[in-house]
Amino acid sequence: MHDDAGDVERVGTVPAGLPEARGGAAQATPAPTATGTARARYAYLGPEGTFTEAALLQVTDPTESELVPCLDVVTALDLVRRGEVDFAVVPIENSVEGSVNVTLDSLATGSPLVIVGEMLVPIAFVLAAREGMTLAHVRRISTHPHAWAQCRGWVGAHLPGAVHVPATSTAAAVALLAGDQDAPGFDAALASPLSVRKYGLPVLADGVADNPHAVTRFILVARPGYLPEPTGADKTTLMVHLPDNEAGALLSMLEQFATRGVNLSRIESRPIGDSLGRYSFSIDAEGHVSEERVQATLIGLHRVCPTVRFLGSYPRADGQRPHLRPGTHDADFRAAREWVRDLLAGGTV
Structure with missing residues (x-):
């Protein structure tokens, strides 16, 4: 990414070894890739048993690929940047707690990456502990901060006074409890039922989430060069800087979307980090970069914004198609251009 005015980063065609799009991330099982391995390699927020692993299993068969658990989101994405893995699966948004800022910021900076798919995972939590621990004796609970936020109400009602011990992931806390360490520094862990089963810990309470309808959105990330084919139900993700003091x-910036009939499903500001008061905007727009209205929007953004980073066009996990208002279909844009060409050729109608 460069800071010169009008800089737009784009992806190209599918490079050798990367999978052809098959209409959705959940159906794309990569073949051997640029890492030179016999099987595609996927980094993900580990250890085994995380919700991220559940999302990863929606896009690949572990018997046909190599799964690489990572300590954190930044590490997983950096492995893709360095070419040590082919893809990364990381969380980007939760229906209760909102966006995962470390993912947004990591995609917005550093060498470019693109999103090539998304997955949705329903979120449920249980409280697990070692053998012999009872609910009445739990005083310190470890889990990821997002999980703690989604279970605060239940903890306050059933374990008043219990404190949070942050963990890098929900499964990491379970792994510590299940390990050989005599005193991990906490009494119980909030985690997914999958991770608790994997590590063989007793469950003290289930259904502990405050919102039983919580869902987390995960993304499949690759290096630039892989652009999934449009499905008619797609998203385009961008990072946009605004001009200073204007x-x-x-x-x-918003008018570039509105005038072309492009709806935004998510927009939020993130600090650029170089000084106070400077922000970028992370945006999910309905549509695919191959569509005329989305291309026209990008051209408009290129004209009025100093930096636009293209972060991918990919199938929506929910399959929801946008409602296009009159005048914003591809045929409408093509007809308008043809009319202008006729005028330039001497036409009058």
Whole structure:
């Protein structure tokens, strides 16, 4: 990414070894890739048993690929950047707690990466502990901060006074409890039922999430060069900087989408980090970069914003197609261009 005005980063065609799009991330099982391994390699937020692993299993068969658990999101994405793995699966958004900022910031900086798919995982939690521990004696609970936030109400009602011990992932806390360490520093862990089963810990309580309908959205990330084919139900993710000290800059940016009939499913600001008061915008737009209205939007953004980072066009996990208003279909854009060409050729209609 560069800071010169009008810089837009794009992806190209599918390089040798990467999978052809098959209409959705959940159906794309990569073949041997640029890492030179016999099987595609996937990094993910580990250890085994995380919700991220559950999302990963939606896009690949572990008997046909190599799974690489990572300590954190940044490590997983950096492995893709360095070419040590072919893809990474990381969380990006939760229906209760909102976006995963470390994922947004990691995609917005550093060498470019692109999103090539998304997966949705329903979120449920149980409270697990070692043999002999009872619910009445739990005082310190370990889990990922997002999981703690989704179970705070239950903990407050059933274990008043219990404190949170942060973990790098929900499964990491379970792994520590199941390990040989005599005193892991906490009494119980909030985690997925899958991870508790994998590590063989007793369950003290289940159904402990405050919102039983919580869902986390995960993304499949690759190096630039792989652009999934449009399905008609797609998203395009962007990172956009606004001009400094320009009145109405945000409105001007949003108008690029509105005037072309491109709906936004997510938009939020993130600090750029170089000084106070400077922000970028992380955006999910409905549509695929191959569509005329999305291309016209990118051209508009290129004109009015100093930096636009293209972070991928990929199938929506929910399959929801956008509602296009009159004048925003591909045929409408093509007809308008043809009319202008006729005028330039001497036409009058």
